[in-house]
Amino acid sequence: MELMGICNICGKTARLNSCVICGRLVCSDCMDARTGLCIRCSHGRSYQDMHEKKFE
Numbered sequence: 566m567e568l569m570g571i572c573n574i575c576g577k578t579a580r581l582n583s584c585v586i587c588g589r590l591v592c593s594d595c596m597d598a599r600t601g602l603c604i605r606c607s608h609g610r611s612y613q614d615m616h617e618k619k620f621e
């Protein structure tokens with residue numbers, strides 16, 4: 566399910582997805598497409614993965 570709104574993690578206006586665990590509405594940059602989880606739930610480690618994905 567997708568809708569426009571403000572990302573709960575980075576705060577930008579974008580097409581949002583809801584995390585299946587926490588229900589947080591996050592943009593595609595803050596969502597791990599492989600798991601369907603927000604970055605907070607999918608990996609509580611570093612932000613390095615997120616930055617790497619932006620360059621793919």
Ligand SMILES: [Zn+2]
Pocket residue numbers: 572573574575576577591592593594595
């Ligand atoms: Zn975001």
Ligand SMILES: [Zn+2]
Pocket residue numbers: 584585586587588589602603604605606607
């Ligand atoms: Zn989450």
